[in-house]
Amino acid sequence: MNRELLTLYGLKFNPFATELPLEALFATPAVESFCRRVEHHLVRTGGFALITGEPGTGKSVALRLLDQRTERTEGLRVAALTHPSSRLADFYREMGELFGIPLVHNNRWNGFKMLRERWRAHLDDTRMRPLLLIDEAQELQHTVLTEMRLLASTDFDSRAILSVVLSGDNRLLDKLRSSELLPLASRIRQRLVVLPTEPEDLVQLLDHLLDSAGNPALMTDALKDTLVAHAGANPRTLTVMADTLLATAAENDRAVLDEKLFFDTWGETPKRRRARR
Numbered sequence: 001m002n003r004e005l006l007t008l009y010g011l012k013f014n015p016f017a018t019e020l021p022l023e024a025l026f027a028t029p030a031v032e033s034f035c036r037r038v039e040h041h042l043v044r045t046g047g048f049a050l051i052t053g054e055p056g057t058g059k060s061v062a063l064r065l066l067d068q069r070t071e072r073t074e075g076l077r078v079a080a081l082t083h084p085s086s087r088l089a090d091f092y093r094e095m096g097e098l099f100g101i102p103l104v105h106n107n108r109w110n111g112f113k114m115l116r117e118r119w120r121a122h123l124d125d126t127r128m129r130p131l132l133l134i135d136e137a138q139e140l141q142h143t144v145l146t147e148m149r150l151l152a153s154t155d156f157d158s159r160a161i162l163s164v165v166l167s168g169d170n171r172l173l174d175k176l177r178s179s180e181l182l183p184l185a186s187r188i189r190q191r192l193v194v195l196p197t198e199p200e201d202l203v204q205l206l207d208h209l210l211d212s213a214g215n216p217a218l219m220t221d222a223l224k225d226t227l228v229a230h231a232g233a234n235p236r237t238l239t240v241m242a243d244t245l246l247a248t249a250a251e252n253d254r255a256v257l258d259e260k261l262f263f264d265t266w267g268e269t270p271k272r273r274r275a276r277r
Contacts, residue, residue, distance in 0.1 A: 005250045008250065009215055009218055009246075009250070010214055010215045010218075011213045011214055011215055011218075012212075012213055012214045013213055014213070014243070014246070015209035015210055015212065015213035015218075015242075016209065016239040016240075016242040016243035016246060017243065020209075021212075022064065022065075022068050023212060024208075024209060024212035024213065025061055025064060025065055026061070026204075026205050026208045026209070027062075027065050028058075028201070030192060030194075031058070031061075031062045031065060031192065034049075034051070034062065034066070034190065034191075034192040035062075035065055035066050035069050035070075037049075037190045038066055038070065038131075038163070038165060038190060039066075039069055039070050039073060041189075041190070042129075042131075042163045042165075042189060042190055043070070043073070043076055043128045043129050043131055043163050044127065044128055044129070045129075045160065045189065046129045046152065046153070046159075046160020046161060046162060046163050047152070047160050047163065047164075047187050047188070047189040048149075048152070048163075048164045048165075048184065048187050048188045048189065049163070049164070049165045049166070049188065049189060049190035049191065049192075050165075050166050050167075050172075050176075050188045050190070050191050050192070051063065051165065051166070051167035051168075051191075051192045051194065052167075052168060052169070052170060052172060052173055052191075052192075052193055052194070053169065053170070053193060053194030053195065054169060054170065054194075054196065054234070055169055055236070056234045056235060056236030056237060057194040057195070057196065057197065057234060057235060057236075058194050058197075058235050059135075059167045059168070059169070059194050060135055060167065062167070062192060063133055063135050063165065063167045066133065066165065067080065067133055070131055073128075075125075075126035075128055076126070076130075076131060077099075077130040077131065078130075078131045078133065079098040079099065079130065079131070079132050079133070080098075080133045080134070080135070081094060081095075081098070081132060081133070081134045082094070084134055084135070084136050084137055084139040084140050084144075085136075085140070085141070086141075086144065087141065087143075087144075088108070088141070088143050088144055088147060089106070089108070091144045091147070092108055092111040092112075095111070095115060096111060096114075096115075098132075099115060099118050099119075099130070100118075101114045101115060101118060112147075112150075112151060115151060116151060116154060116161060119161040119162050120154065120161050123161055129160060129161060129162050129163040130162055130163065131163045131164075131165070132162060132163065132164045132165070133165050133167070134164065134165065134166050134167065135167050135168075136167070136168060137166040137167055137168035137172050138168035138169050138170075138171040138172040138175065139168075140166075140168075140172075140175075142175070142178070142180055142181060145175070145181055145184055146180070146181070146183075146184070148164060148184075149183060149184045149187065152164060152187075176188075196233035196234065197233050197234070197235055198233070199228045199229075199233075202227075202228045202231055202233070202235065202238055203224050203225070203228055205235055205238070206219065206224050206227070206228075206238070206242070207224075209239070217256070218256065218257055219242070219256070219257045219258075220256060220257065220258045220259065222258065222259045223245075223257055223258050223259050223261070223262055226259050226262050227241055227242060227245075227262070242257075244265065245257050245261055245262060245265060248261065248264075248265050249261055
């Protein structure tokens with residue numbers, strides 16, 4: 001959405017875009033609790049944490065919030081793996097870049113040793129383990145997950161030297177149930193299961209986005225209820241529909257987003273499932 005249209009609706013940013021400013025992200029109590037457990041416990045004990053849920057339910061948002069909060073922790077090194085589908089050799093190349101280690105091509109033993117030395121030194125200096133965040137972790141290969149488990153601890157598995165947060169859809173759970181990955185699954189210390197969102201919570205999400213963007217009156221209550229009824233308990237579906245309506249309203253010079261705009265856009269009969277307030 002261009003600046004002219006933002007000005008038209010009195011918005012600081014598009015409240016339904018994927019690239020929201022951090023202050024506009026909506027944190028549920030479950031996400032808040034998970035972030036606190038990682039920030040105040042996991043990085044001091046090490047090991048693995050897991051975020052799972054269906055697509056579009058807010059796993060990546062939870063990871064962004066966690067990244068923001070842990071980066072403010074003095075002495076904590078936070079890194080994010082950006083290519084989870086890599087084979088083992090490319091996984092080591094990216095880990096070397098993330099942690100500032102020049103890795104020699106085709107010498108995984110050297111990379112293994114240098115990464116662990118770097119993490120041990122960080123732990124000795126700060127009393128905190130580096131934190132590795134991995135989104136779309138269902139794409140990780142079994143060999144990479146196993147290597148990550150071996151990298152993350154030392155002294156006969158008695159001392160964790162890395163903290164890892166894996167975030168992925170339910171295919172990741174299926175992977176972790178395999179006999180090959182049970183040793184990793186047994187090391188998961190903190191969990192966040194992102195469930196389908198209740199109607200009243202979806203309304204609260206819309207209110208939060210509109211208020212953060214600077215125009216809480218942009219959308220009528222009736223339209224909020226209609227969007228929630230069609231969203232299938234999925235926040236991403238909700239915001240995609242709302243974004244379509246905002247673009248349509250701008251195209252047709254509509255000052256307010258209402259139910260009529262929804263019916264004109266999709267031609268659907270409203271589902272009368274009213275969200276509680």
